[in-house]
Amino acid sequence: MSALPRDLHPVAWWLWAIGLATAASLTTNPLLLLMIVGVVGVVVTTRRTDHPWARSFRFYVWLGVAAVVLRVLWRVVLGGGYPGEVVLDLPEVPLPDFVLGVTLLGPVTREALLAGLYDGLRLATLVICVGAANSLANPKRLLRSLPPALYEVGTALVVAVTVLPQLTQSIQRVRAAQALRAGDTGRVRRLRRFLVPVLEDTFDRSLALAAGMDTRGYGRAGTATATERRTTGALVLAGLCGVVVGVYALLDQTAPRLLAAPMLVVGTLVAVAGLVNAGRRVQRTRYRPDRWRPAELAVVAVGLMVGALGWWLNHHELAIAYPAVTATPEVSLTALAVGLLGLVAVVVSPPPRVQGGAR
Amino acid sequence: MRPLLELRGITLSYDESTVLDAVDLTVEEGELVLVSGPTGVGKSTLLGVVTGLVPRFSGGVLRGDVLLDGVSIVDAPPRERAHAIGYVGQDPAAAFVTDTAEDELAYGMEQLGLPPETMRRRVEETLDLLGIAHLRDRDLHTLSGGEQQRVAIGSVLTMHPRLLVLDEPTSALDPTAAEDVLATLTRLVHDLGVSVLLAEHRLERVVPFADRMVLMPGGGRRVEVGDPADLLAHSPVVPPIVELGRRAGWSPLPLTVRDARRAARTLTLPAPPDVADLADEPLLLATGIGVVHGSTVALREVDVTLHAGRVTALMGRNGAGKSTLLWALQGTRKRRAGAIDLDGDDTAALDPAGRRGRVALLPQTAADLLYLETVAEECAAGGAGTREILDRLVPGIDDATHPRDLSEGQRLALALALVLAPAPRVVLLDEPTRGLDYNAKGELARILRTLAADGHAVLVATHDVEFVASVADEVVVLAEGEVVSSGPTRRVVAESPAFAPQVMKVLGAPWLRVDELEVALT
Known part of the structure; x- marks a missing residue:
């Protein structure tokens, strides 16, 4: 019997992702890292909802790709002098004496490229794990799960998250409006022309929001003296x-x-x-709070186990966790477990709720 | 019986000016009380005193007492009144805390610490009561204005307040959405016994529903409270139906279209007014305009022709594409299809300075245009001639005034002067009547007629059917980004009851305005 579709507790997804990220941060084995990225990709595609934040995963993937590309480029630009087999012989750019020890360009070795690639891949995996958590769990719901004493802080954060897109809207609007009239064109004065209405708008909005929250009982004093x-x-x-x-x-x-x-x-x-x-x-209550159920615990356990195995690998199978750039990376049984165990989350978690369905 | 709410000698003053002077008011259980008066007389301030936002959010010194069920609450902050007094502000979207309708409805109850089962039950009940169950999971900022307004009302209703305070609940809404919201409010008053205190400029929409009225005449005269029909007999702001009744000498004054129709049976109408031929001098020709926003089509094959010397009104429900059309005609908004011909030029191909010289656009938030400290500085920055235009639009504005201290109407005129300074011949206005009282609207109508007489082509997007009746030569109605009807005002508004002004509803086509009947009534 399969579980009824519902949203998993956001904290469960975050802990799961943190477990995978921990394992990823403790290795540079590209095979292992690619396995983790693959697992994250599968889990996200099968378990994310159709809410706006769920679409952010692609953005994180691109961010990861950018990390890899940058790392490799970095190695090409600054990595001259890395011993090994030269694949691209670039001329070295002489630098003044005060930047001692740094060389620009120079011969690029295969080892330098691989080291950059492994490093970049590790960073990319971390980024993608965070992205997965973000698209699997509504960040706002995550903030709502804070303990009651931190409720005020949580609300402030939620509001800040909401206000940012509104600020961009307001900036676009004022830009368009200011183009409709003649006015100062100097550098400083043009900035003022643009900032004053945006700030006024922001203040007005903040005040309206504060008034709205206050009239709806936000910050009501409890029984505390x-x-x-x-x-x-x-x-x-x-x-x-x-x-x-x-x-x-x-x-x-x-x-x-x-x-x-x-x-x-x-x-x-x-x-x-x-x-x-x-x-x-605190006299506050919570509407339809996310509850911890077996599925949540199982997902967290999977994440923790991946993290723990990664840690074990890091300590006991160093050659596998950090393969030399001169040899082909290998995978042991433990490494395979680290790479693929995360997938179990798909089995133990319920399918996501579709828009409009019951929560 | 003790009244639900009682204001005793409420006086609010800032440093030199007194906004409210010894106001007494009682609100009984289950009645709808309307607060009316010209712009800037302190209607919002009065509502703020009831909710507790004034003076906490506004400054000023408050004297007098506010009693809820006989208990003084004047020292209680808004949050401690939340369980009894619900407040919905002018812009409901600005006060949303969460991101879905369902969470928004629950937010207030969470603050009150209600048990989860109660919250669950009330959310479902309220979703049904307001007819917004289908919106429960929607992102609040993607809802239309009317839907947002109903969610905002729902979000305070779940707390089961005894009194609902609303500041201009329908001013930003199209006629149909406004009727929906008002019907909802009436239902709350009748079925649930909730008391409602609301401020509104568009009296024609609200007066039929009001049990009692608070008239704030301004200018130092005393606030009056009483039966709407009595107060409207001498109110400085009245809906067209009452103006008609006053001129025809009907007593008692009719407040609803139904009553007015009955009274109008005795009226002998003169021959319909001659319809003068409209100036026929095409200035801006737009054909087949298509604009895409993301993956949705905002405008589809829209044809509009603006003639010099004509005022054209652009109507349609919230989100029908009115603003998009204005920005597309002005050239800033990139269009996917179609052509614009303004004296042989395409506005989209011009640079911003070139556009300013050809097309003036007054955006929805006119305050976005203003950034300096005094009116004189604004006029100087606007270029030569700005001050003259402003003086012609609204004479007598002091040079040293801060633009934020101007009245709504004056600020609108200043913004309009700024966009008119480069002498463009096409004038586009986006929702200029929001927050204006009848006098300011009359003033705006006069300004637009003057512009048209000077050879400008004017296009004004608005929800205000009475304003359209008073100013427009022709009307274009948009729906879902397409033109559904266009033509002379008399014909277009007669075709659809939602857009018909009150005078037409009472007397039938082709009558649009009270002043057309002047001769007949005197």
């Missing part, structure tokens, strides 16, 4: 400070060890306590 609110604020702030110090100490080996892991843990705990405390008093 002023003291409670202050406590929550202090907890969250202190926690975040702790996290920052902890991360810093973890990265800077010279810092006292007491500030590292222990501080990070304490900071996180305090921040979480603050958020929980804030969330408890």
Whole structure:
């Protein structure tokens, strides 16, 4: 019996994509990377909805292609002097002394090209994984899944995401309108001619939106008293400070060890306590929230497993994870698993809901 | 019985000016109260006081008290009034928070913290009540104006407010969409007992539905509250039907077309007015215009001829392609097919400066044209002659005034002067009557007639049937990007009831305006 069509929890798709991206970031094996790209492509085509953001996948693919092309070009332009078999003998451009160690053009070796290609492919795979998450899960729904205490931040982000396309519209409109009248043509004054109406329009819109949200109850005070609110604020702030110090100490080996892991843990705990405390008093409810069901968990598990296998490969089968540019890359059984396991997401996730169908 | 809402001695003043002066008003359960008056007398401000947006979003000093069910709420911010007072602003699209209709309907309830089952039930009920169930998954910004307005109303209705406050709910809508929205509101008042407080310029649309009326005459006179028929007898702004009734001396004043028809039976009509031949001097010839927007056809094989000395009205529902046609005629909008001939030139082939000299276009948001601090600076930047044109259009605007401080009508005239400065012979206007009261519209009509008399060819896109009746020589109606009818105003508006002005609905064709009957009535 196949599952009824529905939208999967957006966080599940993001975790799945992050798992695949992790695996991709831990290897330069082109066969493995291509397998991951292929898997992502199949999952996106079978599981994306017909909403506007779902169409963005193609854009990310092109971005990935651009990353590969740029990386290879980079190697050609700056990669002179890479040892190996010369495939294209370009003249070297002499550079002044102060850019010591950098050569422009020069003989291009097959190894340099391959290294660029592998590197670019890895970057492209990461980009495509992010693109997949974006087109599988509505980014706005993702923001709506934030914990209640972060609701305000989430709404601000949603509004920001919505306002951007409106800003472009407003810019186009003002451009067209200003062409209808005579006026200043100087460089600075022309900018002003264009900016003033756009900014006015933006302010008006923002005010209208703020008024609209306010009259519909956004930011209604819960039952919290002023003291409670202050406590929550202090907890969250202190926690975040702790996290920052902890991360810093973890990265800077010279810092006292007491500030590292222990501080990070304490900071996180305090921040979480603050958020929980804030969330408890929030009187807001959520309309048709995305729920975690077995399918979501399965998709997340698939993603995590791909990530973990990639990590294992990175540690135990170095020759496969980072093949030498002089030899043909090979694939082991584990690598094959890393490459293809992501596909299981298609099997465990329900088909997407079509427009107009029940959610 | 205690009134639902009570305003006591509401006074709002900015530094030197007083906008509202000791206004008293009560709104009972289940009645529709209409706020009317000339532009700029503070109608929106009064609504803002009720919702709490004034003075929080506008500044100013507020005195007096606002009581909801006898409890003072004057110090409560809008969000704390949200459960009882729903507000829909002038531009509903600007206030949308989410991206689909269904989520938008649920947004307010989420803020109130209603249980999920209740939210689910109310969303479905409201979708059905407003007839927007088919729009639930649509992107809000792709909806038409009327649909957006109904979603906006729905999004506050789900909170089950006792009072609905609407600021010009129909001013941006075509006649049919406006009727839909008003029918919805009437249904809410009658079936659900919701009270409605609404401000509107287009009285001809709303007066028949109003139980009571708040008249804000402006100019320092006191705000009056009472029965629409009583107040309209001496209101400075009246719909054509009331003007007809006043001139004919009917008492009580008819407010609906039905009543007016009955009263008009006794009227002996003179011979129909002579229809003067229209000036026949083609200036701009557009044939077979086709414009494509993405994969949708915005205009298909549109033929339009603009004659010097004629005012042509361009009508059609929201999204029928009116704006696109204006921009295509002006030459900025690239067309896929067709030809434009303006004295042998194609406007699309000209550069922006060349277009300015041949075709003036006043865009929908006239404020997009303005960017300087004073009227004098704007006129100087507009080139020689701008000030003279402005003085001829609307005399007596102070040089030092900031364009944003001008009244709607004055700002429109300033923008119009700027586009007319390079002396073009073709004038295109996109929805110039939005937000204008009857006097300002009369003024605009006079300006357009003057332009036509000076040998300009004028094309004005508008939803306002009364404005069309007062100014246009001929009408072109667009639907789905195609011309569905065109010809002299009298014939075209007589053919379709949606576009017929009130006078024609009462007296029948060929009568368009009250002033045509002047002789007969006196």
